[in-house]
Amino acid sequence: MSSPEPIPPPNDRRSSRASSNASLAVPTLDNTREPVELLVVGGPPSTPSPLALRASNSPSSNRRKSRIAKLPPDVHLLEYLSACDSNLICLICHSPFDKPVQLACEHFFCRECLDHAWDAQHDAQKTCPTCRGRVDTTREPLPVPKIIATMLDELVVKCPNTKSGCDWIEQRVNVHDHVLLYCEYTLVDCPDFDCHLYITQKDFHKGCLHYTEHQRTTCPNRSTACPHCSVELLRLELNAHVKDICPKVIVPCPGTLVGCTVAVERADLAGHAKGCSMAIMAPYFRDQQARIERSEARLEPLSRKVGILEDGLSKITNMLYPPNANDSSFPVTNPLDPNSDAFTTAPLVPTPDFRLPPASFPPVPPSHDTSQTPLTNPTPPPFDSQIHHLLTLHGSLRDEVSRIANALTDYEGRTNMMIINENQRVKDEMLHTNAAINGMRMQLHWLVSATLQQRTGSTNSTGNSTSRAGGSTDSNASGTQGTNSNLGSRSAGASATLHLPLRRLSDSTRQNTKL
Amino acid sequence: MFASKRLSKELSKLHDKLPPGITLIKADDFTEWLMDIRVIDSNPLYQDEVYRLKFVFSQTYPIEAPEVVFVKDEDHPIPWHPHVYSNGIICLDLLDRQGWSPVHNVESVCVSLQSMLTSNTKQERPPGDEHFVKHNKQRPKDINFVFHDNQV
Structure with a gap:
């Protein structure tokens, strides 16, 4: 089984x-x-x-x-916080089900209890312990409904180690993990x-x-x-005794640190230490030693910090005064100098680089060919003082600003003039266009009226002829047609009569061909 | 282990509540308990009598049936019943290997015996009682009773 x-x-x-x-x-x-x-x-x-x-x-x-x-906790021995529903109690072990199973007769047991009960029975004749119904062991036991398992899982239990001091109280489903993993009182x-x-x-x-x-x-x-002083003591404490207490053990003078070579029994050590100058000095030396060590330890991070700061400083200096500062690509002293290389390709108004203080540089030695070796002279230019540097910086900036202001005014005037000119031209053109449009409008008007006039003339003649022919030759149907067309021709004729007096008739034939 | 777990639970329940006419006398350990039963209704055979039952549990209880016999002393006689021998051995299928089921317990056995006595009307012993009592050396649970009588 x-x-x-x-x-x-x-x-x-x-x-x-x-x-x-x-x-x-x-x-x-x-x-x-x-x-x-x-x-x-x-x-x-x-x-x-x-x-x-x-x-x-x-x-x-x-x-x-x-x-x-x-060992995993025994579910049968758990202590439940409140009395369990009697329907959840296994009839064999009289405790709440542990891994319950179900038989076809709908009786429930713990899996373990049922196996115990069946141990005594032959395979072929196993019966339900409750109702003695025959059990088909190939099919049974069956799993229990989920709700039963859930109800059992949610029973609140105390930790099996409660007696040892664990105060864990939780749902039964967690007790296994608690005992095996978390409980501090598990043996x-x-x-x-x-x-x-x-x-x-x-x-x-x-x-x-x-x-x-x-x-x-x-x-x-x-x-x-004790092998030294023959005092009776616990074997357990012998080591500590020999190390720290035993008066007969030979120990070195505390002045060993400074160079005292005397070693006497612990009991006599006090007497020696009183006379030994080295022993007296030893604590001070030890203090000094400790202090030196502390200082050295503190020095270490400080020197590292200084290194970092120096690095940062040199980086900043490089950024302010780059090694190619004397390169002629920087429009420095006189941006309007036509001889400078920088302006050969530059537009009319130069665009100076503001990263640099133009007037702050000392005069460049003429022998220094900057275009050949732009990176060879990274030394920052010497200044009299910080204020002097700032003042020169300020002056050069002011110059630059006034120059730009002039250029701006120049541009403004020129642009204004250009706009006015352009406006004038556009105005003229618009006048021309208006005139042309007016001419075309008049022409169109004339064309429309001419066409209308021509149409009324032709329909009048054809309408009259058909009505006359219908009236003389044929029946009612054509008669109604004739009246319809008569109506149309009459209205057209009425409209035509309004414009007719303004137009010459001779023009009508020519307009027809055009349309 | 299994037996003591189960018996401790039964004991706490018996301490809690008992059916009428049943009393727990002694349960010092998990091997032998004494119970008193008394017939509640007015059956003239058992009027005013209290009978003492002895339960002996094996290690395999409740898989195996407990051994249950009536005990005779000056206060507690053996009840008259066609299935109860005069030495206290009870012939009841419930207590036999075949009839026992682990879902039974001390309380249910007591109640069964109580009802067995209640329904009895004959003041007699089983057939061959004298011979059985004289010669039986077997323990009650090893005896192969033949359950012939389904009347009581």
Whole structure:
């Protein structure tokens, strides 16, 4: 059957571990371990050598595969914040369903409970525990409706580690992640290689506390005598004692820093230090040393900052006084000088470069051929003072501005004149055009009236002839036509009579051909 | 593990509320409990009598049925019933391997026995009671009862 893997009982943990990781197996209790190297009796197990580790790399002896081999929380043991709806309770385990399944008879059970119940039954004759109905194991158990699973997920539970101090309370669906990933009170294996006990996750980094506890209170060999002063003390504290307290240990004079070579027992050290001038001076020297180191450390960033600033300054200088400042392409001293190279291609009004103060340069030495070596002389020109520089700058700018103002006025006058001239011409032309248009209008008027007159004349003659022919020869139909055309001809004739007196009849034939 | 989890839940529920006529006497551990039952209606056979039941749970409870027998002492007799032997062993399909189902519990067994007594009218023992009581060395759940009588 598909019964889930049983949770191993606690004493099975070792065999359920996978192969170990040597780096994790290194014990972390270095301090507590050292005295043991002197006295083997009752000491903790020492760090295993790589050889020993390899030898112990068999499945039975390896327990440190994963640093944290936690068991998933048992849903049946969870404590629910409020009483669960009795419809969500499994009848077999009497707790809210865990991974529920459904049988065809619509009875629900935890998957695990149902498998337990069916263990005792033969495959062919499995029955529903509630109604004893026969179960078709090829088809059942069926999945439960989604809403059941959701209701179960939303049950509010306390953390299984509540007794250890965890106050986590949340929906049941999150309890697995909480216990395995986040809960600080989840029990994990003690980090010590040979300690078989558990420790809460939050204490994992502290190393094996069990052994320290053992060393302090329960170990029969926990106390020892100091090899120097033979004082009885805890083996655990021997190292600290020898290092800092024991009066019989031979320690060097504090003046070693300055050069004192005396080394006496700690108890006699005070007497020596009183007389030793080097020991007296030692604290001052140590202070001085520390101060020097601090100053040096502070000097380092400062010098770096100075370097950066110098770089920036030189960049700025370059920008202000470029190396090709003396190049004749800059219209400097006299922009109107016709001999200057810069104006051979320039338009009538020069466009000086305002990036440069034109008058601020000292006279260029005549021997300096700037067009040949424009980049060879980057040295900034010397100035008497900043104010002088600014004044010359100001003067040159003023000159420039007045020159531009003149040029502008010149341009303005010329443009005005041009506009007036152009206007005059355009006005004349418009007059001409108007006259031409008037002539054409008159001509058109005359043409229209002439055409109308010609038409009325022709229709009058044809209309009269047809009416006469209709009246003499034929019937009513043509008679009505005749009246229609008579009406038309009469109105046309009436309109024609208005214009007729103004026109000469002789013109009519010629106008016909034109139209 | 499974049994103790389940029994602890049942126990807390029994402490909470019990059906009329049923009392929890002793439940110190998860292996043996004592319950008292009494017939509520006025059946003259069981008037004013209280019977003591002993439940013995195995590790596999509730997959396996508990062993349930009547216990006899000075205050608690064995009730008269054609399916109850005079040594307290009960012949009830519910308590047999085949008849048991994990959805039953202590309370439901008590109620079943209560109703079994209530509906009985015969003041008699099962056939062969004397012989059975004398010779039976088996534990109650190992006995293969033949459930012939569907009347009661």
